[in-house]
Structure formats: C-alpha cells, structure tokens
Amino acid sequence: MTDQTEQSRPPMTRLLLVLVPLAVMLGAFVWIASLDPLRGFNNGAPPVEALTVERTILDGSGISLSVRAGGSEAMVVAQVAVDDAYWTFTQEPAGPIARGEAVWLRIPYPWVLGEAHHVNLLTNTGATFGHEIGVAVSTPSPTWGQLRLQAVIGAIVGLLPVALGLMFYPAMKGVGRSGMNFLLALTVGLLAFLLIDMTAEALKLSGDAAAIFQGSAMVWLAALASFLLLMAIGRWRGNPEGIALAFYIALGIGLHNFGEGLAIGGAFAAGSAGLGTFLVLGFALHNVTEGIGLAAPMLRARPTIWIFAVLTVLAGGPAVLGMWAGSLAYAPQWSALALAVGAGAILQVMVEVSAYLVRQNADRQAALMSPAVLVGFLGGIAFMYATAALIKI
Amino acid sequence: MPGGAVDPYSAHDSGMAHGNMTMVGQVDHARNGFDPTAMLTDWETGQTEVLPDGRTLRTFEVDVIDVEIEIAPGVFFPAWTFNGRVPGPALRAKEGERLRIVFRNLGSHPHSMHFHGIHSAQMDGVQGAGLIDPGEEFVYEFDAKPFGCHLYHCHALPLKRHMHKGMYGLFVVDPDPARHPEFAAIAASRVLGSPENAEWQELAMVMNGFDTNFDGENEVYAVNTVGQAYMNAPIRIDKSRPVRIYLMNATEFDPINSFHLHGNFFDYYDTGSQLTPTLRTVDVIMQCQAQRGILEFSFADHEDGLYMFHAHQAEFTELGWMGFFDVREAGA
Numbered sequence: 266m267t268d269q270t271e272q273s274r275p276p277m278t279r280l281l282l283v284l285v286p287l288a289v290m291l292g293a294f295v296w297i298a299s300l301d302p303l304r305g306f307n308n309g310a311p312p313v314e315a316l317t318v319e320r321t322i323l324d325g326s327g328i329s330l331s332v333r334a335g336g337s338e339a340m341v342v343a344q345v346a347v348d349d350a351y352w353t354f355t356q357e358p359a360g361p362i363a364r365g366e367a368v369w370l371r372i373p374y375p376w377v378l379g380e381a382h383h384v385n386l387l388t389n390t391g392a393t394f395g396h397e398i399g400v401a402v403s404t405p406s407p408t409w410g411q412l413r414l415q416a417v418i419g420a421i422v423g424l425l426p427v428a429l430g431l432m433f434y435p436a437m438k439g440v441g442r443s444g445m446n447f448l449l450a451l452t453v454g455l456l457a458f459l460l461i462d463m464t465a466e467a468l469k470l471s472g473d474a475a476a477i478f479q480g481s482a483m484v485w486l487a488a489l490a491s492f493l494l495l496m497a498i499g500r501w502r503g504n505p506e507g508i509a510l511a512f513y514i515a516l517g518i519g520l521h522n523f524g525e526g527l528a529i530g531g532a533f534a535a536g537s538a539g540l541g542t543f544l545v546l547g548f549a550l551h552n553v554t555e556g557i558g559l560a561a562p563m564l565r566a567r568p569t570i571w572i573f574a575v576l577t578v579l580a581g582g583p584a585v586l587g588m589w590a591g592s593l594a595y596a597p598q599w600s601a602l603a604l605a606v607g608a609g610a611i612l613q614v615m616v617e618v619s620a621y622l623v624r625q626n627a628d629r630q631a632a633l634m635s636p637a638v639l640v641g642f643l644g645g646i647a648f649m650y651a652t653a654a655l656i657k658i
Numbered sequence: 659m660p661g662g663a664v665d666p667y668s669a670h671d672s673g674m675a676h677g678n679m680t681m682v683g684q685v686d687h688a689r690n691g692f693d694p695t696a697m698l699t700d701w702e703t704g705q706t707e708v709l710p711d712g713r714t715l716r717t718f719e720v721d722v723i724d725v726e727i728e729i730a731p732g733v734f735f736p737a738w739t740f741n742g743r744v745p746g747p748a749l750r751a752k753e754g755e756r757l758r759i760v761f762r763n764l765g766s767h768p769h770s771m772h773f774h775g776i777h778s779a780q781m782d783g784v785q786g787a788g789l790i791d792p793g794e795e796f797v798y799e800f801d802a803k804p805f806g807c808h809l810y811h812c813h814a815l816p817l818k819r820h821m822h823k824g825m826y827g828l829f830v831v832d833p834d835p836a837r838h839p840e841f842a843a844i845a846a847s848r849v850l851g852s853p854e855n856a857e858w859q860e861l862a863m864v865m866n867g868f869d870t871n872f873d874g875e876n877e878v879y880a881v882n883t884v885g886q887a888y889m890n891a892p893i894r895i896d897k898s899r900p901v902r903i904y905l906m907n908a909t910e911f912d913p914i915n916s917f918h919l920h921g922n923f924f925d926y927y928d929t930g931s932q933l934t935p936t937l938r939t940v941d942v943i944m945q946c947q948a949q950r951g952i953l954e955f956s957f958a959d960h961e962d963g964l965y966m967f968h969a970h971q972a973e974f975t976e977l978g979w980m981g982f983f984d985v986r987e988a989g990a
Binding site: 343344346349350351352353354373374387388389390391392393 | 678679680681682683730731732733734735868870871873877885886973976977978
C-alpha cells in the first residue's frame with residue numbers, strides 16, 4: 266500500500282475542507298426551517314405538553330413549585346388547583362414557559378401540617394399535570410441551626426462509620442495471605458453492592474427528571490465516563506496500590522455517601538422520613554464496612570495518622586454535603602448525575618482492588634476462586650444487603 | 659432533628675389567606691362571542707307569524723358551529739356549539755304555539771337537536787329523525803308543550819361526548835294563562851313580555867362542566883360556562899322585584915349538581931311544568947343530569963349586599979361553580 270493518503274495538505278486547505286461541510290449543514294438547516302417540510306403532517310392536533318415538578322417548597326407563604334417545561338412549544342400554566350380548588354398563584358418569571366425552561370409557581374395555599382395535598386396545573390389547552398405532596402411539612406430553610414443539625418446527622422452516617430472501620434486497621438495488619446485475600450474480596454463485595462444500589466437509585470431518580478435530561482442515557486453515560494476517566498487517572502503511573510488505591514476507594518465511597526446524604530436530606534425535605542435514631546444507626550452500621558474496605562489495600566503499606574484522617578474526610582465528609590444539597594437544592598436530575606458519577610467511581614475501584622488482589626497472589630487464577638476470596642466477596646455483599654434492610658424506607 | 663413536638667393545629671403566620679381561592683385573570687368574553695352576564699337575560703324568541711288557523715308559528719334558526727371557547731381565564735376548550743355559544747341559545751316560546759326550528763349543521767360531526775318536550779318520533783333528533791351530517795339542514799316542527807322549563811341537546815352518539823362538548827341549551831315554554839284559569843295570574847307572570855312578567859327579574863342559568871383533558875372528569879365547573887364568572891361580575895338584583903331562575907343541569911360525568919342560595923330561601927318548581935311549587939321554602943335543591951326547574955325568591959326584606967350562590971358540592975364550588983347576587987335598591 267502506498268503512502269498517498271498521508272500527504273500533508275496546507276492549513277488553509279484543511280480549514281476550507283472543514284468549513285465547506287459546516288456551511289452546507291447551516292444552509293440545509295436554514296432551508297429546512299424555512300420550508301417546514303413537516304407542515305404536511307399538521308393534522309390539527311394540539312401541541313405535545315410536558316411539565317415536570319423538580320422542587321417543592323412549603324413554608325409560611327404557601328406552596329412553591331419549581332416546574333420545568335418540556336413541550337413541543339412554549340407552554341402556558343393558566344390555572345392552578347390545589348385539592349380541587351382553584352387558587353391564586355404567581356409565576357416567576359411570568360409568561361409562556363419555553364421548552365427546557367424552569368419557573369417557580371408560588372401558590373399562597375394554607376397547607377395543613379402532616380396531611381397530603383394534590384396540586385393540579387392546568388395549561389391553556391386544558392391539559393393537566395398533577396403533583397402529589399405526600400406529607401406536608403415545612404421545607405428546611407438554610408439557617409445555621411438547620412445546617413448544623415444536618416451536618417451532625419451527615420457526620421453520624423458518613424464520617425463516624427468510616428473512622429470506626431479504619432480503626433480495625435491495627436487488628437487487620439498482621440493477617441496472612443488468606444486473611445488479606447479475604448479482606449480485599451470483602452471490599453470488592455461491598456463495593457459491588459454499592460454499585461448496584463447506586464445505579465438503581467440513579468435510574469430511579471432520573472425517571473423523575475424532565476424528559477429533556479434523558480435520564481437513563483445520562484446515568485449510564487456519566488457512569489461510563491467517570492469510570493474511564495478515573496481508570497485513566499489511576500493508571501497514569503502504573504497500577505494503583507496501597508495508599509493510592511485507598512484514596513481511589515475513598516473517592517468512590519465518598520461519592521456514594523454524597524448520594525446517601527442526598528437521599529436522607531431529600532427525605533428530610535419531603536417529610537417522608539421521621540428519620541428516627543434507628544435509621545441513623547442503621548446507616549452508621551451499614552457504612553462501617555466502608556472503613557474496613559479502605560483499610561484493606563493499605564495493609565502492606567505504612568500510612569501515617571494523617572492519611573487516615575484525610576481518608577475519613579474524603580470518604581465520609583460528602584455525606585454532610587449531600588445532606589445539605591438534598592434538603593436545600595433538590596432536583597432529581599442533578600442527584601441522578603451525582604450518583605451516576607459515583608457508580609463509575611465505584612466500578613473503577615472494584616477493578617483496581619480486584620487487580621491488586623490478583624497481583625498479591627503468585628497462583629493468580631486459583632486465588633480468585635479460593636475459599637477466602639469467595640467467602641469474603643459474598644460475605645461483603647451479604648453484610649451490606651442485610652444492613653441495608655435497616656435503612657430502606 | 660428539630661427539637662420538640664410541632665403543634666399540628668398551629669396556623670401559619672402570613673401570606674396564605676383562605677380568600678385566595680380563586681382563578682387568576684379574566685376571561686375575554688368579547689373573543690368568546692358571548693358574555694355570561696348578558697346570557698342571563700338573553701332569551702331567543704325567534705320570528706313569529708300567524709297561521710291561517712290563528713295559531714302562532716314561531717321559527718328559530720340554530721346553526722352548529724365548532725369554536726374554541728375560553729371557559730376559565732386562559733383555559734381554552736374546543737367546543738361544539740349551537741349558534742356559537744355554550745350553553746346554546748335559550749329558546750323561549752308559549753304553550754300551544756307551533757314551533758319550527760331550522761337546524762343547520764356547519765360543524766365537523768353529525769349532530770341533532772333533541773328536545774325534551776312532547777313531539778312525534780320523526781322530530782326526536784335521534785338517528786333517522788333529524789340527526790344530520792355536516793353541511794345538511796333539517797327542520798324540526800312540533801307544538802310547544804307541555805309548558806315548563808325544559809332543555810334541548812344534541813343526541814348524536816356518543817352522547818356523553820356530544821353533550822359535554824357544549825351541545826345543550828334551555829327550552830322554556832311559558833304557560834298560556836287562558837288554559838289555566840285557576841292560576842291565571844301566576845301563569846301570566848311567566849309569559850315573557852306580559853305586564854305581570856315585567857315585575858320579575860328572570861335569569862337563565864345552565865349548570866355545566868368541562869373535561870378539558872378528556873379523562874372523564876370535569877376540570878372546570880360553572881353556571882353558564884365561564885368558571886367564577888359571577889364572582890368577578892356579581893349579578894345585579896333589584897331587591898324590590900322578585901327573582902325567577904330557570905335552572906338546568908347540563909353537567910356530564912357527575913350524576914348530580916345542586917344550587918344553594920345564601921341568606922335566603924326559595925320555592926322550587928321541578929321541571930316548571932306545574933304552577934304550584936314542588937318544594938316550598940328550601941335553600942338547596944339538587945338536579946340530576948338534564949333535570950331542571952324554576953326557582954322563585956325575593957330579597958325585598960334583606961339588607962343590601964353580596965349574597966352568594968353555588969353548588970353545594972364543595973368540589974364543584976371550588977372548581978368554578980360559584981357566584982354572587984349584588985342585591986341593592988333599584989338605581990342604587
């Protein structure tokens with residue numbers, strides 16, 4: 266084969282070769298828009314309408330809804346009925362709502378504490394979009410007291426268990442090869458549970474988001490992108506091991522705890538969780554394994570106390586941020602995105618911990634199927650599943 | 659966790675007045691082509707001529723027109739109408755007259771006029787008897803009887819869809835005093851245009867609802883189509899003159915509608931086909947679908963003020979079916 270195609274072209278020619286198709290594309294779009302070839306399909310049907318409620322705020326001034334339009338044309342919310350009664354409302358900003366745009370609807374409705382309300386949005390074409398408020402409670406406002414309170418709960422469900430788990434480090438330090446294999450497999454097992462849990466949660470949340478965000482595709486692609494990106498970064502200088510691997514695990518677990526914080530904060534805001542002490546303890550127990558998982562790859566290294574502190578903050582701290590974000594600025598698509606990124610990160614550490622486990626053993630394939638590894642892996646999943654029963658509401 | 663128990667009966671401090679229960683904005687009556695206030699007294703009496711036998715022949719012209727109407731501020735409904743309005747024209751005749759209704763279908767579906775009255779099968783407005791295709795014309799002809807407060811509606815199938823799209827209206831037959839000598843004065847007071855009738859303030863009201871998203875439940879309830887129309891423009895009542903309401907229930911999907919008057923009681927003539935009241939001194943009556951009747955009451959001894967009337971199904975009330983009588987002295 267000759268090398269003709271490799272002849273280099275002058276820069277101007279290259280630019281021209283790019284500009285020509287771009288110009289043709291632009292021309293085609295203008296032509297299609299002016300010609301309106303779909304006119305022939307106009308059968309008199311009303312425009313397609315879609316409204317998604319992204320946030321609900323209940324406070325002393327009534328009910329506020331953040332609503333995103335996804336219609337084929339700009340939409341008009343003509344009337345609002347709460348519990349089958351037309352009610353006054355204001356819209357910010359006013360006017361027709363363009364596709365993809367979000368507005369606030371403020372309804373001065375005297376909602377009743379602890380009871381359910383149903384909001385019905387009636388558009389100018391007569392289409393209706395219902396929104397259920399399951400349990401009406403005041404939406405937390407970002408006061409110092411609230412933020413501190415939420416930080417305490419975030420610390421209990423995030424920081425505390427990770428720190429507790431890491432405290433097993435000295436006890437784990439002396440284990441032999443089988444023990445090491447068991448602990449690493451346990452880590453992979455608990456990560457496998459988190460991966461499935463997070464992906465399911467992300468997909469569920471994305472279903473509540475406006476269609477314009479293409480929830481399912483967004484979740485899978487964000488997870489894939491974060492997985493590939495973290496793999497590439499992790500392998501920049503060889504395979505991550507020891508403390509470096511622990512940091513990647515901390516990052517993945519941190520994103521997971523951010524998601525958990527979001528869920529608790531969201532439940533807090535929605536009033537669906539009485540959020541009892543039992544639930545908070547359940548989260549704490551559930552997350553203790555995360556600390557053990559962080560410690561496992563460092564057993565052959567000599568981490569300082571500061572490493573432990575940083576790992577704890579990195580893995581557990583995001584629970585606090587998640588609490589704040591979940592209760593104060595809740596929109597399903599952003600929560601789904603955060604969880605998807607976390608799922609990608611979890612997958613990356615699963616791959617890396619498994620690779621580390623294999624490298625630790627001379628008889629690589631046999632080690633993977635050894636009793637210690639299988640028991641560890643399945644035990645990790647089982648423990649997470651069992652403790653998750655305490656926190657699912 | 660927030661400390662302490664929250665008082666479940668604590669009221670919110672500000673901004674959530676219960677008086678905010680209303681629609682936002684105003685309906686453009688001019689664009690609709692009909693005004694609920696004008697509709698109250700807008701009787702369609704047609705054209706009359708005297709037949710060789712001395713009887714009166716009364717001719718009405720009714721066209722079916724497809725038109726989009728605003729039934730609540732900013733909410734549009736693709737209606738099928740008689741003469742471009744919902745409810746259709748309030749036809750009014752006198753007992754014993756010969757009636758001729760020239761019916762043209764300018765709409766997009768087959769339609770008819772089915773009168774609640776006494777007539778032959780050929781004039782019934784069902785399949786094969788005056789149910790006509792778009793572009794066609796039919797003439798219904800029958801005697802005006804019995805007297806009373808009646809209705810007409812399209813009887814094309816599916817009936818529910820044709821009716822709730824707006825195809826109904828009042829059909830009032832005034833009693834002929836000569837035929838009811840024992841109640842001649844009462845009968846005379848019901849004959850539109852008579853001196854006795856001039857004493858009365860007569861109002862045409864059709865209770866209706868609109869299922870704007872076609873899910874089999876009404877989104878908007880009203881009397882004379884526009885939700886809360888008489889909240890925004892209370893009906894002026896001269897307290898020195900008695901009030902007579904011709905009320906009909908054209909609501910689809912809900913089996914029963916009702917009328918409740920505040921601060922007063924009324925006599926009720928079910929179907930209006932008798933000259934003595936069916937119910938005396940009541941303040942709520944109910945009507946099933948297509949039921950109708952006449953309400954008579956007076957505010958003569960009342961203080962001036964706004965007196966509310968509405969369906970006593972609170973759900974209908976809060977979805978638009980409520981209004982005010984603005985009771986004052988004449989000219990006040």
